[in-house]
Amino acid sequence: xxxxxxxxxxxxxxxxxxxxxxxxxxxxxxxxxxxxxxxxxxxxxxxxxxxxxxxxxxxxxxxxxxxxxxxxxxxxxxxxxxxxxxxxxxxxxxxxxxxxxxxxxxxxxxxxxxxxxxxxxxxxxxxxxxxxxxxxxxxxxxxxxxxxxxxxxxxxxxxxxxxxxxxxxxxxxxxxxxxxxxxxxxxxxxxxxxxxxxxxxxxxxxxxxxxxxxxxxxxxxxxxxxxxxxxxxxxxxxxxxxxxxxxxxxxxxxxxxxxxxxxxxxxxxxxxxxxxxxxxxxxxxxxxxxxxxxxxxxxxxxxxxxxxxxxxxxxxxxxxxxxxxxxxxxxxxxxxxxxxxxxxxxxxxxxxxxxxxxxxxxxxxxxxxxxxxxxxxxxxxxxxxxxxxxx
Amino acid sequence: xxxxxxxxxxxxxxxxxxxxxxxxxxxxxxxxxxxxxxxxxxxxxxxxxxxxxxxxxxxxxxxxxxxxxxxxxxxxxxxxxxxxxxxxxxxxxxxxxxxxxxxxxxxxxxxxxxxxxxxxxxxxxxxxxxxxxxxxxxxxxxxxxxxxxxxxxxxxxxxxxxxxxxxxxxxxxxxxxxxxxxxxxxxxxxxxxxxxxxxxxxxxxxxxxxxxxxxxxxxxxxxxxxxxxxxxxxxxxxxxxxxxxxxxxxxxxxxxxxxxxxxxxxxxxxxxxxxxxxxxxxxxxxxxxxxxxxxxxxxxxxxxxxxxxxxxxxxxxxxxxxxxxxxxxxxxxxxxxxxxxxxxxxxxxxxxxxxxxxxxxxxxxxxxxxxxxxxxxxxxxxxxxxxxxxxxxxxxxxxxxxxxxxxxxxxxxxxxxxxxxxxxxxxxxxxxxxxxxxxxxxxxxxxxxxxxxxxxxxxxxxxx
Numbered sequence: 001x002x003x004x005x006x007x008x009x010x011x012x013x014x015x016x017x018x019x020x021x022x023x024x025x026x027x028x029x030x031x032x033x034x035x036x037x038x039x040x041x042x043x044x045x046x047x048x049x050x051x052x053x054x055x056x057x058x059x060x061x062x063x064x065x066x067x068x069x070x071x072x073x074x075x076x077x078x079x080x081x082x083x084x085x086x087x088x089x090x091x092x093x094x095x096x097x098x099x100x101x102x103x104x105x106x107x108x109x110x111x112x113x114x115x116x117x118x119x120x121x122x123x124x125x126x127x128x129x130x131x132x133x134x135x136x137x138x139x140x141x142x143x144x145x146x147x148x149x150x151x152x153x154x155x156x157x158x159x160x161x162x163x164x165x166x167x168x169x170x171x172x173x174x175x176x177x178x179x180x181x182x183x184x185x186x187x188x189x190x191x192x193x194x195x196x197x198x199x200x201x202x203x204x205x206x207x208x209x210x211x212x213x214x215x216x217x218x219x220x221x222x223x224x225x226x227x228x229x230x231x232x233x234x235x236x237x238x239x240x241x242x243x244x245x246x247x248x249x250x251x252x253x254x255x256x257x258x259x260x261x262x263x264x265x266x267x268x269x270x271x272x273x274x275x276x277x278x279x280x281x282x283x284x285x286x287x288x289x290x291x292x293x294x295x296x297x298x299x300x301x302x303x304x305x306x307x308x309x310x311x312x313x314x315x316x317x318x319x320x321x322x323x324x325x326x327x328x329x330x331x332x333x334x335x336x337x338x339x340x341x342x343x344x345x346x347x348x349x350x351x352x353x354x355x356x357x358x359x360x361x362x363x364x365x366x367x368x369x370x371x372x373x374x375x376x377x378x379x380x381x382x383x384x385x386x387x388x389x390x391x
Numbered sequence: 392x393x394x395x396x397x398x399x400x401x402x403x404x405x406x407x408x409x410x411x412x413x414x415x416x417x418x419x420x421x422x423x424x425x426x427x428x429x430x431x432x433x434x435x436x437x438x439x440x441x442x443x444x445x446x447x448x449x450x451x452x453x454x455x456x457x458x459x460x461x462x463x464x465x466x467x468x469x470x471x472x473x474x475x476x477x478x479x480x481x482x483x484x485x486x487x488x489x490x491x492x493x494x495x496x497x498x499x500x501x502x503x504x505x506x507x508x509x510x511x512x513x514x515x516x517x518x519x520x521x522x523x524x525x526x527x528x529x530x531x532x533x534x535x536x537x538x539x540x541x542x543x544x545x546x547x548x549x550x551x552x553x554x555x556x557x558x559x560x561x562x563x564x565x566x567x568x569x570x571x572x573x574x575x576x577x578x579x580x581x582x583x584x585x586x587x588x589x590x591x592x593x594x595x596x597x598x599x600x601x602x603x604x605x606x607x608x609x610x611x612x613x614x615x616x617x618x619x620x621x622x623x624x625x626x627x628x629x630x631x632x633x634x635x636x637x638x639x640x641x642x643x644x645x646x647x648x649x650x651x652x653x654x655x656x657x658x659x660x661x662x663x664x665x666x667x668x669x670x671x672x673x674x675x676x677x678x679x680x681x682x683x684x685x686x687x688x689x690x691x692x693x694x695x696x697x698x699x700x701x702x703x704x705x706x707x708x709x710x711x712x713x714x715x716x717x718x719x720x721x722x723x724x725x726x727x728x729x730x731x732x733x734x735x736x737x738x739x740x741x742x743x744x745x746x747x748x749x750x751x752x753x754x755x756x757x758x759x760x761x762x763x764x765x766x767x768x769x770x771x772x773x774x775x776x777x778x779x780x781x782x783x784x785x786x787x788x789x790x791x792x793x794x795x796x797x798x799x800x801x802x803x804x805x806x807x808x809x810x811x812x813x814x815x816x817x818x819x820x821x822x823x824x825x826x827x828x829x830x831x832x833x834x835x836x837x838x839x840x841x842x843x844x845x846x847x848x849x850x851x852x853x854x855x
Contacts, residue, residue, distance in 0.1 A: 101437065107806060119476050121467040124544060130470040131690055139544060163465060163486070177472045249436070261456040262463075269457050270701070274472040389434035391442055 478692020729851025773827020
């Protein structure tokens, strides 16, 4: 099982190499198809709708958080956590729009690190086991005020935009560290009432949530239709082959390099129980599923909570119906495989978790399927005469 | 970056039409496209430095991915829930290897008006005159061997680095004027007392990481032979003999700007402790000089902070990162012209086009013929480039010939990246013009080239 996946994994690179140096003069042009334009325009609509949905969900979360902070209680904290969990999948699906230097990860302006950086520098934010005085929250002398500027400046130091903001910062402030082997973190609501620096903690949570909303709003704006000078306009002005290469690169890179590799295989191989993305809330499995669904949206053209129209599948089917059908099938199979992994994800990362346990077997099956779909995505691009490079 | 995808597609086509397909057996080694031998990748996009060797077997992919993760993801302050990713600092230059080696590529120096903290692609080595027990530079008692300009909360950073640039004008033989920028780096706001008046500073840019495992396998005899029998009377490369912390003995240096590190493993271990503040199997002590009390009192993230198993994956990752293929010019005649100028004016005397690897514990790297364009030797590069800081046998003006593979992709992968050891050269052309010392005659011939030859050479360098 394992070795099969791995052989498949490198086959992608080999296929790319062959694609790049093949001596064929067969230079098919996706741009000759009227459908290509439709697919590209529908993609832009779908991306816009997906970010807009993510923003709406995050605003709902923001309201619950504000309500909780206005009158902290056990129930209020639970509602805020539920709102975080409810908002998370819509964002996870948008990760299929990364990896080509679009608004989310533009070299200069992309807010990706600020929105979703992992791992989180907990001790930069708040107390942790072993260091009760840690973090910006507990260091009023160094950080007298907690503002958006303080948090974004802190993010810049030391290179990658990184450490103190985004979904996982909010998650940490709602759940606290996950010290249990079976459940998520259990931060008491009194962290926002009677605990030391409770007010500052509340300020941090409010500010970091507002920052996330602002960042999501910037992505919505970048993709808004009918605007002359935003990214969507720029994207729609690209020639078809280039726009399609972006679309393919996004889902190809997310499938294997990011999702199967970075997010699943590293956790699988390392066996460190909190070496998972949503380690405070134990929401990692839902994150994985949302990523896989995002890839499916782009492929099929059916956007959750958004428009339905021609996706890459329809375009590839014009050239190679069997390849399109197989890719559709495998992308669906990846989602099913991810759904078959028993929750929580972190129980499968324990040092003593057996490789033959249903959980670890299901993780490997999911990674195999994602790897397989990456090869098919690369082949699909190739069928349209587009060479993409993904890891 | 956005436009790069198009360029990538175009170059891929060009490569397909003019490169691989036209390769004949009698072709010049300078025109080979497989710069990394069988490890060569044809990827040309923003991830072109981030892929595994093309001939790496599928079963090694898991290790590669784990190594990638530890190279790329930020380290965090201890203690943290992510127990195998904590232990950052206490003082450091970057939170991740990828903080400086952006997408496994080259780092950027600060602009004249920004703080280095926001552009951590460059660090400043520091020492006082004299040598340590193994002949290494003598660390400063209060600041150690390197200025760490960032720290975790509650620990003071050592200092800040600032840079100013002075314009230096020159003229080609054809009358065309050029302007170079000479940097002056200064250490400001030192937290543990002023630096001694005789302090030695050496600013160093993070280079691209590709092909390191291949360079490691070049037989030592081949490197020494090139030192004994220089290919030109103008140059006289020397080996650097440096301390090997694993062998506890003196060995041939291959890595670092002054060839001051013997193996990839020690390069990675040195970067973990020096740049990130991550203790590791080779260097287990926190990097806190005696006066830095808060540094020493900070909570560590384990002992060591990166365990052997994870550390080994980062070494492996660094060894097997693929070298991208050369992307020949669409105009094959111009391509050949540029390569001939490269040879004719003497670039190839140090930037040795072809090397061969010996046996390797990593089969994909063994017995390869590849094209790094380096002899791995030290050369006197003249007073202008001298850092004034000897490093083992490397004098204050000697630098190791850096490999040229990947050169034309450097600024595609990190648009802010700059060339030469301290990032003073904004373009490849400027880097050539800064060459002095042993390279002065070649630099003079470069300045005397016709415009057409000069442009052909620069176009050729962009194909590497």
